[in-house]
Amino acid sequence: MNLIALIAALVYALVFNFFPAPLANWRTLFVIGVLPALLVVFIRSNVPESPVWEQQQQRHRAAGISPWQSIWQAISSRPFLFIYVIILMTAFNCLSHGTQDNYPTFLQAQLKIGVTGTTIITAIANVGAIIGGTLFGYYSQRWGRRRAIIVACCLGIIMIPLWSGWLKLPNISLLYTLPIGAFLLQFMVQGAWGVVPVHLNELSPNDVRGTFPGFAYQLGNLFAAQIIFAQALLAANMGQNKIPNYTAALGIFSLGAFVAVMILTALGREARGIEFIKTDNDVEFSTSEQPA
Structure with missing residues (x-):
């Protein structure tokens, strides 16, 4: 992404x-x-399709169960897991979209940075995101999924002042500090996100692992979609002389999203190291706890 x-x-x-x-x-x-x-x-x-998906399809065909029936059975038998994952994905999508989508607007509408400068800062931020997602995703295998996410969020909060332009270093232009802040914050944002694909699959019921993660993720994405409009509205209301205050709006929303992800992750389960190919009842939200 x-x-x-x-x-x-x-x-x-x-x-x-x-x-x-x-x-x-x-x-x-x-x-x-x-x-x-x-x-x-x-x-x-x-x-090709994954072996797990192929195995599930064979079992469903043998039992005469349609894909929609299997999804409904998985949701109705694990409602708390389903609700939890949707809320978690809503928080995660608020974090990613809330720190990315309006950032170029902030650079241009508030700081009056041109096309080239906006491109350079945005590109640097995405390089940080790629590196952060890769490293945290890799080390989550050693640290545990929840611990890696929480560490990334804690460090991300520290980066907010530099990333949002609130922290102005003496005699140093924002054109130099913002790229550093953008790199470091997106390193942490996508560091947390780098754990999500495997963590979400590990939490998912085995019988709908091919569908459940994407379904829950997209519902979370849907519920988080309004954050961009809320940010822009807050920036406009907090601005002066028709210049929106994205520094405050981005800082407030990103802090809230980081905290929400940390709390929800801590309340969840650690399912690192589970075996994906098992019987339906082997992977349950209430029994997948493993040491972080």
């Missing part, structure tokens, strides 16, 4: 710096953004 965001930042700079004026607009970016969807054809044709 962050690799795509990094590429998008570079495409943004290309379009607005080198395309003629009639084409330098959001419509051109939208058309270019559709092109990667063509990769679906390659993936669908060449990437």
Whole structure:
């Protein structure tokens, strides 16, 4: 995801710096953004299904159970797990979208940074995100999923003042401090996110592991979608002279999202090291606790 965001930042700079004026607009970016969807054809044709999914499909066909029936059975038999994961994913999506989506707007609308500067800072932030997600995801195997997420969030909170422009170092321009803050904060944000794919799959019921994580994630994404509008509204209300105060809005929302992710993660279970190929009742939310 962050690799795509990094590429998008570079495409943004290309379009607005080198395309003629009639084409330098959001419509051109939208058309270019559709092109990667063509990769679906390659993936669908060449990437095999996982052995776990194939095993589940064989069992469902043998039992005469449709995919929707299996999903409903999994949800109705584990309602607290389902609700917990949706709320957790809502908090995570508030964290990622709340620290990424309005950041270029903050750079341009409040700080009046141009296309090139916005591209450079955004690209640096996404490089940090890629590195952070990779490292925290890797070390979560040693530290435990919940511990890795909580550590990333704690460190991320420390980075908020530098990332949001609230911390201004004497005799040093924000053009130098913001890229550092953006790199470090996204390192921690996506460090926490780097644990999510495996953690979410480990918490998921074995019989719908191919569907449950994506379903819960997208519902969380849906519920978190309003955070961008809320941030923009708060920034406008806190601003002066028609200049929005994204420094305060981004800082408040990111702090809240970090804290929410930490609390929800701590309240959840650690399922590191479970065996995915088991019988349906082997993987339950109430019995998957393992030492972190």
